[in-house]
Amino acid sequence: MPYVLKDWFLFEVEKYIARLEACLALKELRRLMNGFRLQLQQMYRSMASISLWRLILLVLKRIGSIIKNWLKESRVDECLKAILHGSYLVAFEGLYLFLYFLHFFRAFLTLIDYFADQDNKNLVEVTKFLYACFKIFISLLMLAFMIVMLAHGVAPLGLALYHNIKIFFLVYSLSKLAISFFTLGFSFINCKNANSVLDQIWLKKHYENNIKKHREILMVAVPITLALTLVSLGLVTGPWFWVMVAIASIFLIIDMAKAIYYYVNGSGVPEPKVGQLPQENAFFDVSSNNYYYRKCRTARLKNDDMEGNRIYLLKEIIIKIIQLQTKLENNSASRFSFFSEKKKIQVKIDGLIQDAQALREGEDEEAKIQTCLELLISLQIDIQEVKDSGNKPIVSMTIIQDYIQGLKKQLQLMKNGNEYSVKLALNNKNNKLWKLIFTEKTGKESTEKSQAFRQSFFRKIPDCGDIHDSVEVFLKQESQTQRSNMAAG
Numbered sequence: 001m002p003y004v005l006k007d008w009f010l011f012e013v014e015k016y017i018a019r020l021e022a023c024l025a026l027k028e029l030r031r032l033m034n035g036f037r038l039q040l041q042q043m044y045r046s047m048a049s050i051s052l053w054r055l056i057l058l059v060l061k062r063i064g065s066i067i068k069n070w071l072k073e074s075r076v077d078e079c080l081k082a083i084l085h086g087s088y089l090v091a092f093e094g095l096y097l098f099l100y101f102l103h104f105f106r107a108f109l110t111l112i113d114y115f116a117d118q119d120n121k122n123l124v125e126v127t128k129f130l131y132a133c134f135k136i137f138i139s140l141l142m143l144a145f146m147i148v149m150l151a152h153g154v155a156p157l158g159l160a161l162y163h164n165i166k167i168f169f170l171v172y173s174l175s176k177l178a179i180s181f182f183t184l185g186f187s188f189i190n191c192k193n194a195n196s197v198l199d200q201i202w203l204k205k206h207y208e209n210n211i212k213k214h215r216e217i218l219m220v221a222v223p224i225t226l227a228l229t230l231v232s233l234g235l236v237t238g239p240w241f242w243v244m245v246a247i248a249s250i251f252l253i254i255d256m257a258k259a260i261y262y263y264v265n266g267s268g269v270p271e272p273k274v275g276q277l278p279q280e281n282a283f284f285d286v287s288s289n290n291y292y293y294r295k296c297r298t299a300r301l302k303n304d305d306m307e308g309n310r311i312y313l314l315k316e317i318i319i320k321i322i323q324l325q326t327k328l329e330n331n332s333a334s335r336f337s338f339f340s341e342k343k344k345i346q347v348k349i350d351g352l353i354q355d356a357q358a359l360r361e362g363e364d365e366e367a368k369i370q371t372c373l374e375l376l377i378s379l380q381i382d383i384q385e386v387k388d389s390g391n392k393p394i395v396s397m398t399i400i401q402d403y404i405q406g407l408k409k410q411l412q413l414m415k416n417g418n419e420y421s422v423k424l425a426l427n428n429k430n431n432k433l434w435k436l437i438f439t440e441k442t443g444k445e446s447t448e449k450s451q452a453f454r455q456s457f458f459r460k461i462p463d464c465g466d467i468h469d470s471v472e473v474f475l476k477q478e479s480q481t482q483r484s485n486m487a488a489g
Contacts, residue, residue, distance in 0.1 A: 050113045055263050057106040062252045064099045069231065069245045097146055104139035107132040121451055123458050124291070131176070138168040166232070173225050177218065184214040190290070202299075205269045206292040216258065224251045272299035274473065282315040282379075283386045285394040294461045297470035306481055309474055310359055310371065311378050313467070314437075317356045318379075320463055321433060322395050322403060324349050347452040348464045355471045356437045365414070368438055372411045379404060403433070410434035 110132035114125060142165055187210035194204040227248035230236045236244050277299040280286060287293060297316055301309045328345045360368065383400060386393045393400065456462030 050109050050116075051263065054106055054109050055259055057102050057109070058259055059256050061099060061102040061106065062256045064095060064102065065228075066249045066252050068095055068099065069228070069248060097143065100139050100143045100146065104136055104143070107135035107139065111136070122456050122460065124460070127179075131172070134168075135172060138165065138172065141165055141168075170229060170232075173221075177221055177225060180214045180217050180221070183210060184218065187211050187214070202269070202272055202296070203290060203292050209269050220251050220255045220258065224248055224255065227251070272296050274298060274301045274477070275303050279312050281382045281385050282312075282319045283382050283393040283395070283400070284391060289458070291458060292460055294459065294466045295463065297466055298473045301470065301474060301477065306474075306478055307371075307374070309477070311374050313359060313471055313474060314356060314371075314375055315378060315382070316467055316470075317352050317359075318403070318433070318437075319394060320467060321349055321352050322399060324352075325433075326395065326399065344452045344455060347450065351450075351453040352464060352467065353433075353436050355468055358471060358475060360438065369411065369414050372407070372414060372438055376404070376407050376411060379407070407434050410438055414438065 110128060114121070114129045114132070145161065145165060187207040191204055191207035191211060194200045194207070227244040231241065231244050231248070277296060279300045279302075286295070295316075297313065300312065324345050328342060328349070360371070363371065383393075383397075383404070386397075453468070454462055454465040456465075
């Protein structure tokens, strides 16, 4: 009997081990499948990215331009007349059509990127959009003339119009060069004027990156534009023609190599890390019209003071909401509703209130009262600092005092509890603001911040976007701290 039990026990153990091995194998298989799926997703995103397809189209465009230039033997007019009656008609004209299609699709991808991207659509992005529209227009115009010329033959008037339309490409190229020259000079001046303060150093890196980028663009684009302009306008003949074609070809190859290199390796300025910049008085106006300026609240968060970071972000949110509400009051009287920013401003306010509520998420009544009290004290300290310094605050001192009184009322209501609570007047904007942040919800789900929320007319990164990004970093920071405390406890 003991032998039977022993055999049964060993059999059950073996069954359990086999089952465990099967589970482990299945778990490992699932892990491998998930890893493979993630790799496929990453591969798809990289293959489907607009930047990759723009790079492919650029390479094809450069190769096509080199072939087209080497097929020419003399002036454009003479070359066209000869080719239209020769054996290279289909191939040469087909190459022209192919190049114009590449111009069109590459510009069209810029338009798609503009509408698909949810980031800030500032003046720079709008300029890129308008340039893409212009290039699409002249590409379609050239394609239409090419198709008509191939279908019905060449007429002197059509050929003259064709060459006149080609000048638009030259205008496009020269204006892009002008913008690069302006950006280079502007960046150089601002780089020299930047001081040694930490946030100024960060701005300086942006301008240094701009100088490097546009210097390389101009070093390649100027010789290409000059050489191709001389060739296309028939200003060089004989051996000089081939010299210009060779120079253009060399720089076109360099441009391809440069584009591939920067696509693989990337280029840009790294984001400042937490704790790199000091926290400043929320009421001081330290902003500038600098394109790259941002307060960079993420870098002003501290690594070891979660509650201090929470108060700091709440203050930044409140001050920005006060600014937006003041702007909303002035905008609401506009007679031109089409140009009114009222809806966009309201989206920004709602988004900031949601961020403030996210900072209050999960707190009990006692913690809410404590935070409200700390916020009140911190605001009063900042106001006193503004008064002592004699500097002009970012918003009217009268408006600030009104909001402080609203916060005091809200704190009193929270301390008294439900039996002593009095309904705050919703027509009082400062009372409504504190009520929304500390006791109520907006009634709107917190979603990915829209383009309207992140939009700024000039700056690369707007205040609202900068605040939201810093709130996201803080929430991750808080979550990691909580997990660390749970693991330690």
